[in-house]
Amino acid sequence: MKHLLLVGGGHSHLAVLKSFGDAPLEGVRLALLSPSRHAFYSGMVPGVVAGHYGPGECRIDLVALAARAGARFLPDSAAGVDPARREVTTARGERLRYDVLSLDTGSSAGEPAGAAEHALRARPVEAFLAGWERLREAARRGEVRRIAVIGGGAAGVEVLLAMQHGLAGSAAQFALFSELPVLAGHGARRRIARILGERGVPVHAGRKVLAAGENGLELGGGERFEAQAAVWATGAYAPTWIAQSGLATDARGFVAVSETLQSRSFPEIFAAGDVATVIGAPRPKSGVFAVRQGPVLARNLRRVLAGEALERFRPPSRSLALISCGDPYAVASWGRFSLEGAWVWRLKDSIDRRFVERYRLGPAGA
Ligand SMILES: Cc1cc2nc3c(=O)[nH]c(=O)nc-3n(C[C@H](O)[C@H](O)[C@H](O)COP(=O)(O)OP(=O)(O)OC[C@H]3O[C@@H](n4cnc5c(N)ncnc54)[C@H](O)[C@@H]3O)c2cc1C
Known part of the structure; x- marks a missing residue:
């Protein structure tokens, strides 16, 4: 055996x-x-934060999948x-x-000084979603007025826009910090810059965040940025x-x-x-x-x-990124090319749902 x-x-x-x-x-x-007994499909996580999906819709029951495969589940x-x-x-x-x-x-999403206590990390997903519930309630009570998101990649942008959508109607303000230009290397970077601008999100590109403290961020050069909450979504x-x-x-x-x-x-x-x-x-x-x-x-x-010969994984040189924008709207980025619209979001939604369905054995939320 x-x-x-x-x-x-x-x-x-x-x-x-x-x-x-x-x-x-x-x-x-x-x-x-x-x-964890659940696997979380990351593509749908911003949709949970925005309120388009319940948490049960983006998770897969590993215990059920393991049982079907005759595997022992070791928690x-x-x-x-x-x-x-x-x-x-x-x-x-x-x-x-x-x-x-x-x-x-x-x-993992990186661990800068102070972040474990004062910042919500985008990964692991289960802890992030639990932390988001608490943050959303605090923002709705008016205890959190400004939320800083650190990380200018697709995850940081998606999480920020999703939180903004999830907190629509509250007074919470957002700011994005990124050491590199936002979405560096993505064909969609100009579209995303425009969308962030339209939605009133100040972008602090080229700024290194050294630590997250109780009342804000510590930046390079001894500067501070006041925020009641920080979300860490770096590489x-x-x-x-x-x-x-x-x-x-x-x-x-x-x-x-x-x-x-x-x-x-x-x-x-x-x-x-x-x-x-x-x-x-x-x-x-x-x-x-x-x-x-x-x-x-x-x-x-x-x-x-x-005891057979193995096959090779040959990755494509580039892949399609579908970046959700909080509301049911998304930007598609493929190499130097990009497109946007509500139809991109619908496409992403159907791809994501199909993925989860493939592995779901029990009822939603199992
Ligand atoms: C908010 C957010 C949105 C994202 N959106 C997208 C997107 O739209 N498209 C995209 O392509 N990528 C996206 N990503 C990136 C994507 O999440 C990761 O690239 C992807 O999850 C990696 O999959 P994986 O199989 O390597 O591991 P994961 O899906 O991260 O799963 C790893 C699993 O291992 C478990 N684990 C961790 N440590 C241990 C350990 N020591 N022992 C045993 N088990 C362990 C964890 O519990 C977890 O279940 C997003 C990331 C974030 C944070």
């Missing part, structure tokens, strides 16, 4: 669980290690890997043996336990994998989604690539367990 251990219920592992549920593999014992998180012993250590101190290991644990950061485990990593600490999604140092370890970087074909850390890697990862895990 071979042990396949899946760590993290990210976008790629959803496809793996579905594959093993559709067609079990004899002689393989499967387990899923996840701190804990990985704290380290011992590749020599082929064991994963969990946060609670358990040791889980594996023959083949697959990591899909995502990335993707790797968990430190990856590098500490001795796995080969890229310069930022993400698992270095080959095109077969195998660790460059231990071929029995696979990784996909944000936590992995395909050496020679790196792509931005986005859900689009995690989703695309899912079916390849599923087939390769089956193949390695059956």
